[in-house]
Amino acid sequence: MKVTIVDYNSGNISSVINSFKEVAKNKVNIEVTSDPNKIKLSDKVVLPGQGSFKSCVEALNNIYGLSDVLNEFAIINKKPLLGICVGLQMFADVGFEETETKGLGWISGKVSKIDNQDGKFKLPHIGWNQINIVKDSKIFKHIDNNSHMYFVHSYEFVPNDKNVISATTDYSSNIVCSVEKENIFGTQFHPEKSDKIGLKIIYNFINL
Amino acid sequence: MLKNRIIPCLDVKNGRVVKGINFVDLKDAGDPVEQAKIYSDGGADEICFLDITASNENRDIIYDVVEKTSRKCFVPLTVGGGIRSIEDINKLLNCGADKVSINTAAVENSKVVIDSSKKFGAQCIVVAIDAKKKGDKWEVFTHGGRNNSGIDALEYAKQMEQNGAGELLVTSMDRDGTQLGYDIKLMSKISSKVNIPVIASGGVGNLDHLVDGIKFGNASAVLAASIFHYGKHSVQEAKEYLDSKGIPVRI
Numbered sequence: 069m070k071v072t073i074v075d076y077n078s079g080n081i082s083s084v085i086n087s088f089k090e091v092a093k094n095k096v097n098i099e100v101t102s103d104p105n106k107i108k109l110s111d112k113v114v115l116p117g118q119g120s121f122k123s124c125v126e127a128l129n130n131i132y133g134l135s136d137v138l139n140e141f142a143i144i145n146k147k148p149l150l151g152i153c154v155g156l157q158m159f160a161d162v163g164f165e166e167t168e169t170k171g172l173g174w175i176s177g178k179v180s181k182i183d184n185q186d187g188k189f190k191l192p193h194i195g196w197n198q199i200n201i202v203k204d205s206k207i208f209k210h211i212d213n214n215s216h217m218y219f220v221h222s223y224e225f226v227p228n229d230k231n232v233i234s235a236t237t238d239y240s241s242n243i244v245c246s247v248e249k250e251n252i253f254g255t256q257f258h259p260e261k262s263d264k265i266g267l268k269i270i271y272n273f274i275n276l
Numbered sequence: 277m278l279k280n281r282i283i284p285c286l287d288v289k290n291g292r293v294v295k296g297i298n299f300v301d302l303k304d305a306g307d308p309v310e311q312a313k314i315y316s317d318g319g320a321d322e323i324c325f326l327d328i329t330a331s332n333e334n335r336d337i338i339y340d341v342v343e344k345t346s347r348k349c350f351v352p353l354t355v356g357g358g359i360r361s362i363e364d365i366n367k368l369l370n371c372g373a374d375k376v377s378i379n380t381a382a383v384e385n386s387k388v389v390i391d392s393s394k395k396f397g398a399q400c401i402v403v404a405i406d407a408k409k410k411g412d413k414w415e416v417f418t419h420g421g422r423n424n425s426g427i428d429a430l431e432y433a434k435q436m437e438q439n440g441a442g443e444l445l446v447t448s449m450d451r452d453g454t455q456l457g458y459d460i461k462l463m464s465k466i467s468s469k470v471n472i473p474v475i476a477s478g479g480v481g482n483l484d485h486l487v488d489g490i491k492f493g494n495a496s497a498v499l500a501a502s503i504f505h506y507g508k509h510s511v512q513e514a515k516e517y518l519d520s521k522g523i524p525v526r527i
Contacts, residue, residue: 079369079396079397079400080369080370080373080374080396080400082346082369082370082371082372083346083350083372083374086346086347086350086372087350089347090347090350118396118397118399118400119395119396119397120397123397184471187471190471190472190473190496191471191472192398192399192442192443192472192473193278194399194442194443194473194496195278195279195280195281195321195473195496195497196278196279196281196321196526197277197278197279198277216279216526218351218352219278220352220399220442221399222398238277239278260350261350261351261352261374262350262351263316263350263351264350266350267350
């Protein structure tokens, strides 16, 4: 089996690579590439993302053929894909960080700034917060409700169809922190930085 | 609910831990990778390396240390000390650091913070402020506390937030190394001045100081070095103590 981590200049992905390699233990081939032809031949794809919604979408669009091949992979061929942080946010139709930017449009909804309630809540939302699992998700196998995950973000994904939400976290309001729509998975938190419990989520995804 | 973070800090010089945990079963007490692993296994919410290497020829050793650590620790890793440029930041992030902490360079050249925050995202840019009390104000010091910039720490904190810092690591130079506790006034003033998280540092001598930093200093996270060294307190003990005082922590 081959799992591909998409390297599209979206910021620092070393931690994502390290964690997947740790979990894969040489049994699963972890490839890091932006080559659309290699992505096409993968069994699973991981779409990381750091920085702003706008910069990630632009970086993705800067690589010729990348968004088309991801679309073919996830939407037409319905193969498993995991978006992390801004990788998840890009599933939306539109994002409002820096300026209005079109997303991949895989899960209908928008990405907007977390309401800090006039400074009552510091942004970015940085640190360990508990997840409230609201729906069975294949990546939450053997993950207890209220587990702690590591977050760092100022924007939240607001999907139109609430049925895609698999977990929320409480910060200012109930923020969507995990989604599952058929073969598409996403986490707002960073499983690669969430200690053993985070590695378990990566294990679950690799072993889908 | 978001938990307050406990961040053990390791001083690293020429690739070796200067002070550290002194456990009998430790194979190599000076190995930062092994020490970081002990902290992360013990429940540290983040790990911080402060590189205090003085000589230029040994400056690259930290990259190797970060690379090895990031392959073993799966909690956030912050690296500070001697960062001068975007290129330094890029190298550390590529080696597996999740955040970098910028001190002197942020004072000397505001573009370093502005540009790196734009390029890598605010989430990985921590600005470290070394502040010393002068009258009823605090002034920002650079070069490991040797030079007084004369800049007002509160104004500077606000400026760094505007420049794109994701967090502020605030160290009281008056308290650092004294074990008398954080400068609570400094922490709470900066924390109320900015809308980004503040990490309190400098002066922790006992577990109550950690409680005070969060309760009265309004810090989102507390950083400490020496109380975790030589096994005086474990991170787990610190967390259980904070929990007993009603402070939300990840246990």
